[in-house]
Each structure stands twice: as structure tokens, then as C-alpha cells.
Amino acid sequence: MTDKTRDNGKPPAEEPPLLQVKDLKTYFFTRRGIVKAVDGVSLTVRRGEIRGVVGESGCGKSMTAMSILQLVDKPGRIVSGEVWFKGENLLTKSRREMSAIRGKQISVIFQEPKSSLNPVLKVSTQLLEVLKVHQDAGRPPRQEEAVRMLKEVGIPDPERRIHNYPHELSGGMAQRVMIAMGMACAPDLLIADEPTTALDVTIQAQVLDLIRTLRKERGMAVMLITHAMGVVAEMADVVTVMYAGTAVEEAPTLNLFDEPLHPYTRGLIASIPVMGQRKERLEVIPGRVPNLIDMPPGCRFAPRCRARIEHGLEKCTVEEPPMIEARPGHLVRCWLYEGEQR
Ligand SMILES: Nc1ncnc2c1ncn2[C@@H]1O[C@H](COP(=O)(O)OP(=O)(O)OP(=O)(O)O)[C@@H](O)[C@H]1O
Ligand SMILES: [Mg+2]
Numbered sequence: 001m002t003d004k005t006r007d008n009g010k011p012p013a014e015e016p017p018l019l020q021v022k023d024l025k026t027y028f029f030t031r032r033g034i035v036k037a038v039d040g041v042s043l044t045v046r047r048g049e050i051r052g053v054v055g056e057s058g059c060g061k062s063m064t065a066m067s068i069l070q071l072v073d074k075p076g077r078i079v080s081g082e083v084w085f086k087g088e089n090l091l092t093k094s095r096r097e098m099s100a101i102r103g104k105q106i107s108v109i110f111q112e113p114k115s116s117l118n119p120v121l122k123v124s125t126q127l128l129e130v131l132k133v134h135q136d137a138g139r140p141p142r143q144e145e146a147v148r149m150l151k152e153v154g155i156p157d158p159e160r161r162i163h164n165y166p167h168e169l170s171g172g173m174a175q176r177v178m179i180a181m182g183m184a185c186a187p188d189l190l191i192a193d194e195p196t197t198a199l200d201v202t203i204q205a206q207v208l209d210l211i212r213t214l215r216k217e218r219g220m221a222v223m224l225i226t227h228a229m230g231v232v233a234e235m236a237d238v239v240t241v242m243y244a245g246t247a248v249e250e251a252p253t254l255n256l257f258d259e260p261l262h263p264y265t266r267g268l269i270a271s272i273p274v275m276g277q278r279k280e281r282l283e284v285i286p287g288r289v290p291n292l293i294d295m296p297p298g299c300r301f302a303p304r305c306r307a308r309i310e311h312g313l314e315k316c317t318v319e320e321p322p323m324i325e326a327r328p329g330h331l332v333r334c335w336l337y338e339g340e341q342r
Contacts, residue, residue, distance in 0.1 A: 016087070017044035018188060018221050019068070024081030026060075026067045033293040037063040037076065039245035042323075045189060050215060050222040052236030052253065054229060054268070058289050060245040061225045065191050068223075069108060070098045086188070103133055107182035111194040113174035117166040123150075123177055124162040130184045149180040153210055172203035179210060186218065193225040208235055229272045233257055241265045244289055244300040247323065251330040261332040263307040299335065307336060 021043050028035035038060045045051040053061050066072050068083050070090065083090040085106070090098065102108070110116055118126060124146055131141035131149075143162070150158035153176040166174060175195060182190060192211060196204040212235065215222050224235055232239050232253065239256050241249040241264065249262040260266045267285035287304035290296055302308050302316040315321075315335050326337040 015047065017084075018047045018086065019045040019223070020082075020084040021064070021068060022082040022084070024064065024067055024083065025079045026063050026072055026076055027079050028076045030075055030293075035292045036245050036295065037292060038067055039292075039295075041081075041242070041245070041247055043240045043247060043250070045221050045223050047188070047221055048215065048219045049237045050212075050224055050235055052232035052239040053223060053225045053242060054227065054232045054239060055242035056227060056268075056289055058292070059242045060292075061227075061242055062193055064242070065108070065193050065223065065225060068191070069102055069106065070095075104185045105187055106189045106191060107185060107187040108191045108193070109175070109178045109182050109195050111197050113171065113178045113198070114166055114169075116178055117174060119166050121165075122162070123164050123166070123169070127162070127177075127181065127184075130181045134185045149184060150177070152183070153177070153180040153214075154206070155180075170203075171199050172207060175199060175203075175207050176210065179207070179214070183214060183218070187220055189221045189223065190215075191223045191225070194227070195224075196231070197226070197228075211235070229268050233272075241268070244295065245292055246300065246333070247331075248301065248333045249331065250323075251327075255327065255330050259327070259330075261326055261330065261337060262301075262334050263305045263336075264301045299333075311336065 021041060024038055024041045025036070026038035028037055041060065041064050043051065043053070053064065055061055063072065063076070067078050068090065070093070072078060078091060081091070085101070090101065093101065124143060127146035127149055128141050128143070131145055135141055147158045147162055150161060155161050155173060155176050161173070169177065195211065196207050199207060208231065211222060214220065226232060236253045238252050239250065240247050241262065243264050249256065249265045256265065257269065260269050264285065271285070285304055290300055290303065296303055296317065298315070298317040298319055299305070299321055305316065308316045313335055321333050321335045323331050323333045324337060324341040326332045326340045328342060
């Protein structure tokens with residue numbers, strides 16, 4: 001939100017966002033050069049909301065999440081920015097403090113549930129381990145509680161399933177177990193990085209449904225990372241569209257689909273398969289995401305942008321556009337909207 005908007009007499013938002021990422025930059029210092037994986041990302045997640053983060057492979061979605069959690073490994077490093085969570089800048093926290101926050105207030109689930117579970121331990125052992133961390137010391141957690149956790153995430157026959165090893169579970173079941181483990185600490189924020197990509201379509205819908213139900217019942221906020229516009233449309237309250245390490249558009253979901261502003265977002269929406277409608281082939285955006293070592297000057301999307309050519313905009317290959325609020329609450333980083341700032 002710009003200062004201008006505030007001057008327009010709109011009341012400021014009542015509560016500061018649960019999570020506020022400001023101009024975050026995470027670079028990988030490789031022998032081939034500096035990979036600018038996250039290059040000036042700003043986004044917020046409010047309490048209880050689902051923030052969708054969407055973009056093609058390699059645009060920096062996971063690295064944004066890993067940076068928020070401070071799980072970036074060498075040769076990567078957070079070079080600048082701020083990550084405010086409940087009034088504190090997480091980037092000033094020590095390793096130990098961060099690990100406590102990750103265990104108690106922010107939960108994470110990843111794409112490959114099975115690789116996140118320990119293959120040699122039974123589900124029961126892993127659940128009890130998590131419960132032990134989150135309960136008052138002194139009282140050993142009971143198996144009934146672990147069974148109840150599995151029941152809550154919709155695992156049928158939990159009394160039996162709890163004795164399974166991860167390899168005995170289907171992908172969907174394993175993801176439910178991961179979610180159950182993530183919920184044990186009653187997190188304020190769940191970061192779900194492609195939580196359903198590895199699952200088949202029906203199971204995908206069930207797991208998304210589960211996330212939606214849990215956020216409703218627990219009032220928890222979710223940062224939902226996905227490359228699928230369809231998932232965002234169905235799940236998110238607000239969306240951030242990322243391209244080549246930066247956010248290019250941000251809006252409430254309905255507004256985004258109603259009037260996508262950025263040519264890249266329009267391309268993404270056009271490529272969603274429509275049920276019952278047979279297309280010769282899905283519309284895909286021609287070209288590829290630029291090499292994050294040698295970013296083109298100007299707008300990062302310019303080399304692939306049809307609108308730039310149609311409108312004969314020369315500025316696009318020279319100067320990077322700023323993020324502006326082109327419609328109320330709807331931000332875009334594109335020269336097409338120059339002068340439309342509110
Ligand atoms: N260890 C590393 N060394 C160099 N570059 C890296 C490293 N890890 C990630 N990157 C780069 O960071 C960029 C962003 O990666 P990231 O995993 O965040 O993408 P993503 O949007 O999550 O993609 P996907 O949809 O495929 O998961 C990529 O271009 C990737 O090549
Ligand atoms: Mg990723």
C-alpha cells in the first residue's frame with residue numbers, strides 16, 4: 001500500500017500483518033556468477049488468510065520461503081531485506097531462536113512428503129516425538145493423542161495406520177501425516193511449498209480441502225506456494241505472482257482473475273486448462289525465464305512480453321518498472337500502467 005492511498009482518507013489496516021517480508025534478497029554466490037534467486041521480494045500474510053505465491057519453476061518461490069525460515073544453505077545467503085513476524089525481524093534471530101520459531105509458530109510442509117518423513121521410524125514414533133517437543137515437559141505423550149492427530153487430518157483407521165512405516169503409506173497419506181505433524185504446535189503460520197504437486201488429482205483436492213478446513217478451524221494463516229494458477233484460484237484469498245526472483249503482481253484473488261494486469265499473469269491464466277473445454281493446445285508463454293545470473297536490463301519479463309511489442313514500449317528494455325498500485329489494492333510492476341498509480 002502506498003502512502004498516497006493512506007492520504008486518500010482510507011483507514012489504515014487495523015492490525016499489522018502476521019508476516020511482512022520487505023525487499024528480501026537472497027543470492028547464490030557460485031563460480032559461474034551471482035544467482036539472484038530472490039531479488040527484492042516484498043509480501044505480507046495477514047492472520048487467518050491464505051496468501052498464494054505463484055510463478056513458473058525457478059522464479060524463487062521456494063527460496064523466498066527458505067529465506068523466511070532462514071534455511072538457506074551455502075553458497076546462498078540472504079543479502080538484504082527484512083522479515084517481520086509478530087513484530088520481530090526474524091533475520092536478526094539466532095539459529096537457536098529460529099529453530100524454536102520453526103517448531104512452534106511457523107510450520108512447513110514440502111512437496112515430497114515421503115522424503116520429509118524418517119523412513120526407518122514408524123508413524124507413531126515420529127508423531128510422539130513431535131508431541132513431546134510441544135507438550136509440557138514431564139508428561140510423556142500418549143498414543144491416543146497421536147491417533148487423534150491422524151484422525152483430525154482424515155486418515156482412515158488411524159489406530160492401525162499409526163503402526164505403519166512411511167513406505168507403507170500412499171503419497172496422500174504421507175502428506176496428511178506431514179500436515180498432522182505440522183499442526184501439532186498449533187502454528188500461526190503454515191508455509192506449504194507445493195504441498196500437492198506430487199499427488200494425483202483426486203488426492204490433491206482432498207489435501208487442499210484439508211488445508212482449507214484447518215485454516216478455518218484453527219484460524220491459522222497459510223503461505224501457499226504453487227506453480228498452478230488453478231490451485232491459487234481455488235484456495236487463496238490474496239495472490240502474489242512472482243517472476244524471475246521478484247513479485248510482479250499482487251491482488252485479492254478475485255481481482256487478479258477478474259482483471260489480471262501484468263502480461264505475465266495474463267499468460268499464466270490463459271494457460272489454465274478449462275474443464276470440459278477442449279483446446280488444441282494450452283496457451284503457454286513463449287520463451288523462458290531469464291538466467292538469474294545475467295538478468296536483462298529493464299523489465300525481467302520484457303524479452304517474452306507480447307504487450308511490449310504490441311504497444312511499442314521502449315522503456316521496458318531499459319528501466320525496471322516499480323511496483324505501483326494501479327487499481328485499489330491491486331499492485332503491478334509494469335510500464336503499461338505508468339501514470340495510473342492511485
Ligand atoms: N544451491 C544453489 N546454487 C545456485 N543457484 C540455486 C541454488 N539453489 C537454488 N538456486 C536457484 O535459485 C532460483 C530459485 O529457485 P527456487 O527453488 O526458489 O525456485 P521455485 O520458484 O521454487 O521453483 P520450482 O517451482 O521449480 O520449485 C533458481 O533459479 C535456482 O537455480
Ligand atoms: Mg520450489
